[in-house]
Amino acid sequence: MNRTLYQFPLSHYCEKARWLLDFKDLDYKVTNLFPGAHRVLTVWKANSTTVPTLNDGQEWIGDSTEMAFYLDAKYVLRPLLPSDPEQRRQAIILEEKADKAGIHVRRWAYSQLLATPQVTDLLFDDYPLIKPFKKPLAPFIRRGIAQMYQVNPEKGAQSFAKMMMMAEEFETVLLKNGGRYLVGHHLGLADIAVASLYAPLMTIPETPWASLHASTEAVQQLQHELSARPLGQWLLRLYREERHARGNWRGQ
Ligand SMILES: N[C@@H](CCC(=O)N[C@@H](CS)C(=O)NCC(=O)O)C(=O)O
Structure with a gap:
């Protein structure tokens, strides 16, 4: 197999990338890069400062959204994006929003x-x-993460408000579309993006974040709140019924 996903095990953008590959039924190896040092490879090969970075044969892709487009163009079975132009447009807009929400989920x-x-x-x-x-x-890694992602109580509170506002938007779209998928009648890019980028907030077995649920009261409270809402219930259902993981998030 000549396909490797470079990642951080904890990263929800990497979870999104794994889910895209799993959805396409593709075999791949998962290799962990250490934060900071990862840039040596990702900048050199994919001109990107972040993971996930995918190496597929001769191709290098250093962004999860680009990965989705690349995979859909190259592996045409099980499309991630709908063929209907209006649905396609909607899915792309939602995916971009989910990527923005992911920044706030991470910071909070x-x-x-x-x-x-x-x-x-x-x-x-x-x-x-x-x-x-x-x-x-x-302590050095924690300080680096706090600096890089602007993690502090004030910014954390702002991000909480933003991620909840965006959750409400996704929820409205979901309910308008019947409650099962965000766009159309099949799992697709928008669902995978929203579900994986909000997944760290829930306790989902066999995800990197499963061990975090009991960590703080605020996290527990939010989980409780989300689990009582359509978006949280939808997310848990997707993971239970439609997240068929082939690769191991722990990598090697
Ligand atoms: N837009 C990127 C975002 C990926 C991203 O933010 N990755 C983080 C990990 S969650 C990262 O690599 N951070 C390290 C850095 O910026 O140096 C994508 O969708 O792939």
Whole structure:
């Protein structure tokens, strides 16, 4: 197999990329890059500063949205985007919004959880060469993450408001479309983007974030609230019924 997804195990954009590949029924290897050092490879090969980065044969793609377009163009079975032009347009708009919401989900979640031992474990435990240095390195990595993603209580509160406002928008679209999918009558790019980018807020078995549920009161409270709402119930259903993971999020 000549297809590798480079990732951080904890990243929800990487979950989105894994789900895109799984949806397409493609085999792939998952390789973890360490935050910071990842740029050596991603900038060199894909001209991108972020993961997920996909290497598919001769091709390198350094962004999850570009990956979706690339995969749909190259592997035409099981389309991620609808063929109807209006639905296609809607799906692309929703996907872009989901990517923006993902930034707020990440900032809020880190503002609640960055200091917890569970997050430290998730940041280090899948890197056998670095794990032995977890204790001395953890404060530097936490500081780097806080700086890079502007994680602080004030920004966290703003992000909470934004991600909830966007959740409401997605929920309205979902309910208008019958409650099963965001666009049309099949799982597609918009669903995968929204579900994976909000997934860290829920307790979903076999995802990187399953261990975080009991971490803080605010997270528990939000999970409780989301689980009682259509969007949360939809997200849990998608994971239960339509997330057929082939690759292992832990990578190697
Ligand atoms: N627009 C990008 C966003 C990906 C992204 O934000 N990745 C984060 C991890 S969640 C990353 O690589 N951060 C490291 C960095 O910016 O140096 C995509 O959809 O692929």
